[in-house]
Amino acid sequence: MKKMILGLVAVLVLFGAVVTYTHWDSAAPAAVAAAPTATAKPVETPTVHTLDYDAIRALYPADTAAITLEDEVMNWDVYADWLRTNGLQYEDYFRQMGAYYGVAADWAGSMGDGTGNTYAQGLVKETNETLASFMAIKAMAKEKGISLDEETQKNLDPETMAHQILGEKATVADLAAELENTSHMTVRAFRFYSEALDLYTLLAQELYGAQGEKVAAADVVADLEEHGYLSAHHILFMTIDPMTGKNLEEAEVAKKLEQANALVKELRAIEDHEELLKRFKELKEQYCEDTGKTAYPDGYTFTPGTMVKVFEDTLTAQQPFEVSDPVQSDYGFHIIMRLPLNADSLLFSPMGTPQIARVAYAQERITRDLDDYYAAHPPVFADGLEELDLTQYIVK
Numbered sequence: 001m002k003k004m005i006l007g008l009v010a011v012l013v014l015f016g017a018v019v020t021y022t023h024w025d026s027a028a029p030a031a032v033a034a035a036p037t038a039t040a041k042p043v044e045t046p047t048v049h050t051l052d053y054d055a056i057r058a059l060y061p062a063d064t065a066a067i068t069l070e071d072e073v074m075n076w077d078v079y080a081d082w083l084r085t086n087g088l089q090y091e092d093y094f095r096q097m098g099a100y101y102g103v104a105a106d107w108a109g110s111m112g113d114g115t116g117n118t119y120a121q122g123l124v125k126e127t128n129e130t131l132a133s134f135m136a137i138k139a140m141a142k143e144k145g146i147s148l149d150e151e152t153q154k155n156l157d158p159e160t161m162a163h164q165i166l167g168e169k170a171t172v173a174d175l176a177a178e179l180e181n182t183s184h185m186t187v188r189a190f191r192f193y194s195e196a197l198d199l200y201t202l203l204a205q206e207l208y209g210a211q212g213e214k215v216a217a218a219d220v221v222a223d224l225e226e227h228g229y230l231s232a233h234h235i236l237f238m239t240i241d242p243m244t245g246k247n248l249e250e251a252e253v254a255k256k257l258e259q260a261n262a263l264v265k266e267l268r269a270i271e272d273h274e275e276l277l278k279r280f281k282e283l284k285e286q287y288c289e290d291t292g293k294t295a296y297p298d299g300y301t302f303t304p305g306t307m308v309k310v311f312e313d314t315l316t317a318q319q320p321f322e323v324s325d326p327v328q329s330d331y332g333f334h335i336i337m338r339l340p341l342n343a344d345s346l347l348f349s350p351m352g353t354p355q356i357a358r359v360a361y362a363q364e365r366i367t368r369d370l371d372d373y374y375a376a377h378p379p380v381f382a383d384g385l386e387e388l389d390l391t392q393y394i395v396k
Contacts, residue, residue, distance in 0.1 A: 046104035048094040052393045053084045060382065067128070069135040069379040071142070074192075076382070081189040083127045087390075088184035090123055108391050120390040128386060132379040133370070134196035140373045141199040146206055152198055158187050161194070204366045212343075212358035220343035220361045224301070229347075231339040232315050233280050233299040235263065236290040238332040260326035260333045263287065267323045267337070276321060280337055289332070299339055301357065302348035311336065 057080040060066070066079035090107075097103040107120040117125065141147070154160055162175035172187060179185045185193075208214050237256040239248050247253075263283055270276040284293060292300075304312060308329045318324060318338040326333040343358045355363075 045095075046098040046102065046106075048091055048098060049106055049394045049396065050091055051087050051107070051390055052395050053080070053087065055393050056080060056083065056390070059388075064382060066382050066385060067132055067135060067379050069132060070139040070377055072135040072139045074131055074135060078188055078192055079127070079131060079385075081186045082131055082192075083123070085183065085185045085189055086127050086130075087123055090119055094119075107394055118391070123390060124386070124388050128379075128381065133374060134192065135379065136370055136374045136377065137196050137200050137203065139377065140370060141203050144203070144206065146199065146202050148195070148198055148202070156191055156195055156198075158191065161187075161191070200366075204362065207369065208362035208365055211356065212360075212362035215343070215358050215362050215365070217343035217358070220358045221341045223361050223364075224341045224345075224357060228304050229301055229341060230304065230312065230315055231299060231301040231341050231345055233277075233284060233337045233339060234290070234311070235260070235280075235284050235288045235335040236332050237287065237326075237334075238289040239328070240331060242289075257326060257333055259287065260335055264323055264325060264335055267335070273321045276323075276337075280323075295354070296346055296348065298346065300348045301339075301341070301345040306348060306350065310334075 057077075060076040062075060062077035064076040065073045066076045067074040094105045097105045105119065107123075108118055111117050111119055111122045113122075115122070148156075155164065158172045158175065162170040162172050166174055166178060176187050179187060179190050204210075212220075237260050239253045239256060240246060241248060248256075267276060267280060267283070270279055281297075300307070304316075306312075308331075310327050310329050311334055314324050314327045314334070314336050315338055318336070320338050320340040322338055324334070324336040326335055328334075341357075343361075345357045346354045347357055347360055348354065
């Protein structure tokens with residue numbers, strides 16, 4: 001279920017503003033490894049077999065209870081829509097494997113994920129777990145007296161969704177075409193998913209706050225400590241040319257080291273932690289050549305193994321608010337000040353969108369809550385649904 005919840009979180013991010021962040025390593029071209037470009041070789045593309053989704057849909061009457069969880073019931077027609085959505089995404093994957101690598105991935109083949117499942121079995125398992133998890137969200141929300149308000153329910157009307165997503169002149173047919181083109185999803189399946197997403201958001205807000213404000217700061221800090229997080233401000237004097245990646249002239253490097261030593265002397269003379277933090281940030285803004293300082297103005301909070309070794313080794317040897325001597329990495333001279341862990345720190349994310357620590361903690365808590373609820377309220381599947389053999393419906 002955790003995979004599904006993380007997927008919900010990802011969707012929440014995708015529907016929000018997309019922000020691109022750059023971390024300090026990217027100040028030097030040498031720190032960013034170029035990703036290999038996939039080039040299609042002249043190979044014979046294996047045939048991709050699709051499933052007969054109409055035949056699968058005909059297995060049960062539309063109003064059959066496919067999954068029941070507490071008072072929540074999912075009918076077969078919605079289930080079949082989701083099975084098709086997931087199945088077509090599997091088939092897209094088969095085509096990509098064939099086109100780029102000449103690999104004949106198919107429904108009867110092993111997923112290779114250690115489960116021993118075929119892709120056909122994996123599709124049924126994934127669909128069952130995902131939909132039952134959505135139902136757990138709805139059931140748990142109902143148990144806690146959480147429901148969608150009138151305006152939100154109106155926004156789930158297909159016509160309203162069409163207008164909001166595609167514009168005032170869009171029709172439900174336009175929305176259906178767009179969903180089919182982008183995700184192989186029907187309007188009915190999308191509505192079910194959107195309702196679960198709205199309830200998940202309300203549930204998380206009720207339990208932990210919209211931004212994790214209901215979470216105790218001490219609990220967040222304890223969790224960060226448990227996961228080995230470190231936090232620091234630093235001022236970087238680069239000793240390489242950011243455009244070419246070549247080392248600067250010795251005289252210029254010596255000048256930067258002199259500046260760094262002067263800053264360390266000034267900072268170490270400040271005894272008050274609040275005043276020190278304020279002055280460090282001022283000097284950081286003035287001198288630091290780390291491009292990540294804009295995205296992470298309050299410093300980096302990260303897990304070990306994320307930053308270069310000399311940076312982490314220096315930091316782990318420090319006490320909070322201790323200012324280091326200038327230490328040299330491949331990028332230049334770093335002045336490092338260790339910071340105490342803070343529930344409102346922005347967690348460093350080299351690949352994705354950074355999160356505030358308390359928000360990440362709240363999301364983990366709601367995930368565990370839903371996992372516990374799901375375990376205590378096992379869903380009931382229609383006869384034969386859990387062992388559905390999709391290989392019988394491969395179109396030859």
